Amino acid sequence: MIGILGAGAFGTALAVALAQGGRSVRLWARSPEDVARMAATHRNDDRLPGVVLPPKVSFHADAGDLLEAEVLLFCVPMQSLGGFLARHQDQFARQPMVACCKGVDLETLRGPVSVIQAARPDVAAAILTGPSFAADIARGLPTALTLASRDSANVELQTLLSTSSLRIYRTDDVTGAELGGALKNVIAIAAGVVIGAGLGDSARAALMTRGYAEMVRLATRLGARAETLAGLSGFGDLVLTCTSPQSRNFRHGHALGRGQAFDSGVTVEGVATATAVVRLARQLGVEMPVTEMVDALVSGRVTVEDAIPNLMTRPLKQE
Template identity: 40%
Template sequence: MKIAVIGSGSWGCAISAVLANKGNDVCLWSYFQEESDALKTNRENKKNLPGLILPDNITFTSDLEAAVRGRSVIVMVTPSAAVGDTARKMRPYVESGAAIVCASKGFDSETQKTLTQTIEDHIPNALVAALSGPSHAEEVAKQKPTTLVAASRNLTAAKMLQDLFMTDYLRVYTSSDVLGVELGGALKNVIALCAGISDGLGLGDNAKAALMTRGMTEIARLGTALGASLSTFSGLSGMGDLIVTCTSMHSRNRRAGILIGQGKSAKEAMEEVNMVVEGVYAAKEAFKLSKRLGIEMPITEQAYRVLFEGASPKEAVEELMTRDKKHESDNGFVSK
């Protein structure tokens, strides 16, 4: 199968290797010409994913038309902020009926829409799906056991993607809840950032467990209000992705959070991590959504205050711990 992977960061390279190792014809697109040239020369992303030598049946380009034209499957792995613009530029070259798989996690900052919704707006003639789950590129590159969810409203398409990505080390499940799968992947980055801040402050395991548990409550509360299925958030793209992102040092969101907890600003933390920290951007969009919909998301609100309003992490913790008393089951879920 002829496949384009749009985005040559760590996840883009790992996915390209998975697909190429299954015998597919893969073209990996980079935004920067020099990055594409380096990949062509070294067959390795030495900055983001050192040690993974990319198979010979991967070609490289920074020409979007050359990457996309004639490809039956296009995997989007750009930073969330670039998805809309990249999709708009791709539109003239995408064949009608091609499958576009969004493996990026986040929101469209202009509309607060999910990324598949944004892609569908720009490329209405494509079949758009989401791929998400607990999957650090570093471990996929080493072929360690990993599970993902391929989500599409079209069950046939979801099963096709399941077959496309599945290997003896990468197990893929299907789902029809595209919205829930995407929201879990986007919002867990906010909670992982907060878990990192907790670690940076030295608050201990109890605090992090509370953040993860109550954070999932917030994710599900917003997700069900938007129309997602509650059960999705207890699955791989919800709780599974939350666990791995909050606990692993592979997580750039957690690493950035640790630095913020230790006293650095969000800007300083992102510069030190030197990779895109999606949780920072997702916190802003999730906060806007919560206010627009009247959804209570206290952890997300405090994350927003720390990241964008100059609140101190210690002050944010105090605000969370001294809120009005609640019943644990008073979640405000809208089940579907």
């Protein structure tokens, strides 16, 4: 049995895909009302409209109901992960814990795996990341993801989480996988700004390229392998989130570029990640001008009208 903590769009989509692949899934939601509604309808239309959850998915408001799971998938927002683990860790056994969120914790400047390891050093910790939209996963469309762990349980988890439509690759480069998934959200906000401001696809391509250079620069400074950033968890995810309006980060940036408000109820992981990464990069002496500009934009310290010229007038250099 697989336990999924978090019944947002991504957690619900994984529950659908894994149950359709023959796994029994227990899906935890914070709200007892949501649990009762999903149990009655086998739908989660607030998060994933039009999708019917298979019979092998059961619904739970008590995290202790997932005690017997072979693995726990944490589909909660990155900035909530540490607090969630602190509140519920006594309800879990020693099964592997897999983060399904992307970002850098604002308080500790840690990635998801490090947050899990700090809370539960006695369990195998991993991250599931890569180019994926919840709606595609739930519809059974082909999706490939990266599972990163330093633990030998990586191979067993790869098999357990793979289905006919969900192809899982594995790596032991946790730092590369964490930072690829985190940083691409920041660059996706910038890409949205570019398109929203009407600067065109050529400008977006340039932005993505220079943003990718920043991703590699910071990740390798922290010990990641450059080839990990060239894979699904880095380049693959970057392309998806910078080019599709399904991406919340891209949509947020697009609204910024057009001078429009964005729904404050939608979680946009790249906003907090930009702030955290700027702090981390400064500590390490790593230059990240795109990330710094995104942080300044989302915090309201600069306007779009100021941001673009500031990037374009940086000193000329060799690529």
